[in-house]
Amino acid sequence: xxxxxITSDRTSVxxxxxxxxxxxxxxxxxxxxxxxxxxxxxxxxxxxxxxxxHDSQIPDPGNFFVSFIGxxxxxxxxxxxxxxxxxxxxCPHRGNTVCRxxxxxxxxxxxxxxxxxxDLDGSLVAVPNEEAFYKGGLDKKDWGLESAAKVESxxxxxxxxxxxxxxxxxxxxxWVGKLGxxxxxxxxPIRFLDGVHKNRLKCNWKFAVDNLYDWYHxxxxxxxxxxxxxxxxEAMAPNDQMVIxxxxxxxxxxxxxxxxRQAEFDQRQTTGEGESQWYDLQAGHRTxxxxxxxxxxxxxxxxxxPNIFPNLWVTHTRQMCLRIPRGPFExxxxxxxxxxxxxxxxxxxxxxxxxxxxxxxxxxxxxxxxENWSHSTRGARGTQSKNRPLNxxxxxxxxxxxxxxxxxxxxxxxxNEHGQRWTYQCWKEWMQADSWQDLMNNHSTxxxxxx
Amino acid sequence: MGTYQKLSVQERLQLTFEAQEFLYREAELLDARRxxxxxxxxxxxxxxxxxxxxxxxxxxxxxxxxxxGGMAFxxxxxxxxxxxxxxxxxxxxxxxxxxxxxxxxISNVRISDVDDDEITVMCNFQLYRTRLNSEEDSWIxxxxxxxxxxxxxxxxxxxxxxxxxxxxxxxxLSSIF
Numbered sequence: 001x002x003x004x005x006i007t008s009d010r011t012s013v014x015x016x017x018x019x020x021x022x023x024x025x026x027x028x029x030x031x032x033x034x035x036x037x038x039x040x041x042x043x044x045x046x047x048x049x050x051x052x053x054h055d056s057q058i059p060d061p062g063n064f065f066v067s068f069i070g071x072x073x074x075x076x077x078x079x080x081x082x083x084x085x086x087x088x089x090x091c092p093h094r095g096n097t098v099c100r101x102x103x104x105x106x107x108x109x110x111x112x113x114x115x116x117x118x119d120l121d122g123s124l125v126a127v128p129n130e131e132a133f134y135k136g137g138l139d140k141k142d143w144g145l146e147s148a149a150k151v152e153s154x155x156x157x158x159x160x161x162x163x164x165x166x167x168x169x170x171x172x173x174x175w176v177g178k179l180g181x182x183x184x185x186x187x188x189p190i191r192f193l194d195g196v197h198k199n200r201l202k203c204n205w206k207f208a209v210d211n212l213y214d215w216y217h218x219x220x221x222x223x224x225x226x227x228x229x230x231x232x233x234e235a236m237a238p239n240d241q242m243v244i245x246x247x248x249x250x251x252x253x254x255x256x257x258x259x260x261r262q263a264e265f266d267q268r269q270t271t272g273e274g275e276s277q278w279y280d281l282q283a284g285h286r287t288x289x290x291x292x293x294x295x296x297x298x299x300x301x302x303x304x305x306p307n308i309f310p311n312l313w314v315t316h317t318r319q320m321c322l323r324i325p326r327g328p329f330e331x332x333x334x335x336x337x338x339x340x341x342x343x344x345x346x347x348x349x350x351x352x353x354x355x356x357x358x359x360x361x362x363x364x365x366x367x368x369x370x371e372n373w374s375h376s377t378r379g380a381r382g383t384q385s386k387n388r389p390l391n392x393x394x395x396x397x398x399x400x401x402x403x404x405x406x407x408x409x410x411x412x413x414x415x416n417e418h419g420q421r422w423t424y425q426c427w428k429e430w431m432q433a434d435s436w437q438d439l440m441n442n443h444s445t446x447x448x449x450x451x
Numbered sequence: 452m453g454t455y456q457k458l459s460v461q462e463r464l465q466l467t468f469e470a471q472e473f474l475y476r477e478a479e480l481l482d483a484r485r486x487x488x489x490x491x492x493x494x495x496x497x498x499x500x501x502x503x504x505x506x507x508x509x510x511x512x513x514x515x516x517x518x519x520g521g522m523a524f525x526x527x528x529x530x531x532x533x534x535x536x537x538x539x540x541x542x543x544x545x546x547x548x549x550x551x552x553x554x555x556x557i558s559n560v561r562i563s564d565v566d567d568d569e570i571t572v573m574c575n576f577q578l579y580r581t582r583l584n585s586e587e588d589s590w591i592x593x594x595x596x597x598x599x600x601x602x603x604x605x606x607x608x609x610x611x612x613x614x615x616x617x618x619x620x621x622x623x624l625s626s627i628f
Contacts, residue, residue: 102617104511194514195503195522199619223543228534332618337522349520356526362501362624364538368545370622 024393045070055156079120086148176246180306187340197335197360203373213253213419249426253419254304298408478555494608546625
């Protein structure tokens with residue numbers, strides 16, 4: 001377990017001291033240091049389960065979609081046996097990419113350099129002039145495209161890990177990660193829509209990630225959205241908050257209903273009387289008993305933002321967002337959009353309107369976010385400013401985790417920074433672990449009692 | 452042969468001149484941040500659309516752009532365009548406060564179709580933006596615009612914007628194209 005990473009300016013970031021959970025103070029250098037970043041690629045992205053694509057994006061054999069695990073480009077492709085393979089997009093001969101398109105359909109992947117041809121399962125099936133030039137000296141079965149160490153799906157969401165020692169996807173997700181995905185299924189099975197909004201921000205990926213738990217910034221950063229009447233202020237940033245923390249850094253943070261509020265909603269549903277409230281729209285998607293059972297007694301009262309650690313953000317706009325690292329100072333933002341399979345046409349149209357107008361680079365909310373994150377990153381680059389730690393202490397020591405007999409637990413409170421603290425606590429454990437075994441043995445379990 | 456090609460040189464010259472004058476004037480308003488005046492150039496049923504573009508194999512090139520009615524960077528009507536403009540005046544529109552400095556370069560203007568009251572005009576554009584001390588963005592693409600005569604004045608009734616970028620290389624798209 002390395003205590004420190006020697007950083008590029010010859011100081012060191014102490015991976016234990018870089019985040020102090022008792023004060024909520026965070027070392028800024030973790031956002032800008034090149035060597036910290038290289039370790040993140042290995043220890044977090046290279047080790048964790050990364051979301052790659054949804055089943056419905058590649059429905060037929062030969063369909064492929066290209067994505068990333070950290071900076072490793074991977075091809076998700078359905079083969080002729082209907083299996084989804086996640087292959088490293090790099091020819092083992094000279095390393096050239098074998099697929100230059102973002103998506104499409106193919107019978108095989110042929111390297112443009114020397115024509116090595118790979119089947120949809122990654123196996124090397126043809127080498128030009130093999131007999132004449134290699135004269136039997138090349139064993140093709142040893143030179144296929146490298147596959148991700150493990151590929152598994154949870155309800156149609158395909159994840160991959162590069163680490164053969166990783167636990168199963170379900171063990172990795174735990175109840176909180178699964179809940180985050182289940183929240184996308186509250187209106188039944190879904191299909192992903194054609195078109196992923198992609199753009200680049202000049203920010204460290206972690207600033208984008210910790211923001212998804214941040215309901216403090218909404219009224220300030222996104223004030224124009226309610227000032228022009230696109231959404232109401234209360235619906236956008238209610239004070240009633242619930243935070244759910246899961247193993248390995250997963251979490252859900254944002255609006256939530258207390259038991260009393262939920263009962264009040266249910267009462268109004270029954271009687272049809274009473275004033276409408278900010279949570280009616282979200283709660284309205286969870287009235288079905290089967291849906292409530294799927295989400296659980298605490299989960300069904302949360303309308304917060306899940307993050308599947310490290311970088312998959314789920315929203316309640318029928319979208320999810322990957323934050324793909326592109327060096328310490330750059331992040332690619334990918335918005336995936338989906339609809340329930342059986343959604344009526346008028347509601348589908350309304351949902352697509354939301355997809356195209358809220359997030360994404362031209363979105364009424366998100367166009368202002370990049371400005372904050374890139375300037376937070378910039379602020380961590382100065383020799384003086386990088387040594388000034390950041391404050392993520394809101395709510396520290398002032399709240400309590402309540403646990404339901406079902407085993408689900410949550411923190412019911414006001415706007416807070418519990419989710420951010422949990423993210424960096426887990427981040428430093430991932431960064432200190434030398435192996436999955438080490439991480440499994442030494443990671444924090446989500447807090448109980450006072451937080 | 453389309454209607455436009457059947458016109459005399461003089462008629463084509465006149466129409467092209469009118470279209471160019473409209474587009475240049477419009478660009479001037481956008482770059483001068485006179486966005487309320489810009490809204491005045493729009494037809495009530497304007498469709499302002501920028502699809503998502505993808506890198507595809509040559510044989511899948513039909514997948515290059517997302518389709519109408521689906522995912523898009525912009526899919527706006529007069530209401531949402533008005534909100535975009537209004538957003539800038541209510542405070543806290545951080546992507547544009549301090550305001551960006553933009554310059555629209557419009558070129559290769561050519562009319563592809565004309566009927567009684569509408570001119571379909573294609574152009575290439577470069578939108579250059581700089582912000583704060585040193586931030587720079589440049590978007591190049593083509594537009595398909597429809598200009599309609601309404602009470603003797605040209606109004607913009609359709610703008611379809613096709614960028615050359617697939618991954619948008621800027622942190623936002625807070626400018627009008």
